[in-house]
Amino acid sequence: MADVSPSASGNLECINVRFWGVRGSIPTPTASHLGTGGNTACVEVQHSSGSSCILDMGTGAHELGHQLVTQSKQEPLDLHVFLSHFHWDHIQAIPFFAPLFHERNSVTFYGSDLEGAPFDLLNEQMSVPFFPISFNNLAAKTKQIVLKDDEPVQVGKLTVTPFPVHHTQFVFGYKVEAGGNSVIYCTDYEHGIQKYDERLIENASDADLLICDAQYTPEEYSKRIGWGHTTWERAARVAAQANVKQLALFHHDPGHDDIQLGEILNAAQQIFPNTLLATEDRTIVL
Numbered sequence: 053m054a055d056v057s058p059s060a061s062g063n064l065e066c067i068n069v070r071f072w073g074v075r076g077s078i079p080t081p082t083a084s085h086l087g088t089g090g091n092t093a094c095v096e097v098q099h100s101s102g103s104s105c106i107l108d109m110g111t112g113a114h115e116l117g118h119q120l121v122t123q124s125k126q127e128p129l130d131l132h133v134f135l136s137h138f139h140w141d142h143i144q145a146i147p148f149f150a151p152l153f154h155e156r157n158s159v160t161f162y163g164s165d166l167e168g169a170p171f172d173l174l175n176e177q178m179s180v181p182f183f184p185i186s187f188n189n190l191a192a193k194t195k196q197i198v199l200k201d202d203e204p205v206q207v208g209k210l211t212v213t214p215f216p217v218h219h220t221q222f223v224f225g226y227k228v229e230a231g232g233n234s235v236i237y238c239t240d241y242e243h244g245i246q247k248y249d250e251r252l253i254e255n256a257s258d259a260d261l262l263i264c265d266a267q268y269t270p271e272e273y274s275k276r277i278g279w280g281h282t283t284w285e286r287a288a289r290v291a292a293q294a295n296v297k298q299l300a301l302f303h304h305d306p307g308h309d310d311i312q313l314g315e316i317l318n319a320a321q322q323i324f325p326n327t328l329l330a331t332e333d334r335t336i337v338l
């Protein structure tokens with residue numbers, strides 16, 4: 053389904069944001085959850101020029117990989133993957149990402165080195181006995197780029213700028229911009245540390261779309277302080293404070309079924325009316 057934001061009018065350039073995985077922590081392929089989606093975090097951001105980047109590679113990236121290979125018609129793919137951090141729900145599809153198994157393709161991974169070199173971490177999840185093919189033996193050409201706070205990277209027409217987010221460990225949020233449009237990806241965020249809360253508001257200020265962690269209800273959060281996630285209520289208040297145009301609630305709790313998420317959406321809209329649920333296969337046009 054496609055939603056057209058107010059900023060799309062009169063602007064020839066546009067950014068498509070497609071959700072391939074919206075669930076947090078663990079995939080939930082159960083019937084009661086599939087209206088929203090059961091795959092873990094993966095978002096594709098594509099500019100109308102064709103420039104694109106992938107934000108995280110949770111299990112949603114499995115289907116994305118197949119689609120990219122099919123659409124490429126055997127032409128080389130040059131892909132750019134920005135990892136927020138290395139929890140499994142953000143990297144688990146890497147060993148099953150079809151473009152990595154074709155030598156004509158190039159995949160550049162971007163991330164922080166604060167918890168060890170990104171390639172070492174990715175190689176560990178693919179080492180015996182966890183997986184039979186090592187990261188270093190993948191057919192595609194792979195590259196690692198270590199990012200620093202607030203230092204932008206250019207991917208074609210897209211400018212991608214990382215900023216630090218408070219979680220149980222280091223996380224990068226990403227601001228992706230092109231042609232005056234912007235999307236903020238802020239997954240795995242727990243509020244409460246002023247300097248990080250301020251950085252988020254600053255980065256999200258006037259953005260066209262804020263994709264924000266909304267894992268818990270306020271009642272759940274009161275029992276899970278320090279678990280690294282925030283609430284739908286906090287996400288809605290951040291959206292209002294930062295004056296964003298749209299908010300997408302993201303990183304849904306694996307325990308929340310479609311009915312509960314519908315109730316969460318209604319509640320969030322009472323605080324920030326232009327709120328939507330990130331749902332698998334949804335595309336938002338900015």
Ligand SMILES: [Zn+2]
Nearest residue numbers: 076077141240
């Ligand atoms: Zn996560």
Ligand SMILES: [Zn+2]
Nearest residue numbers: 137139219240
């Ligand atoms: Zn995490």
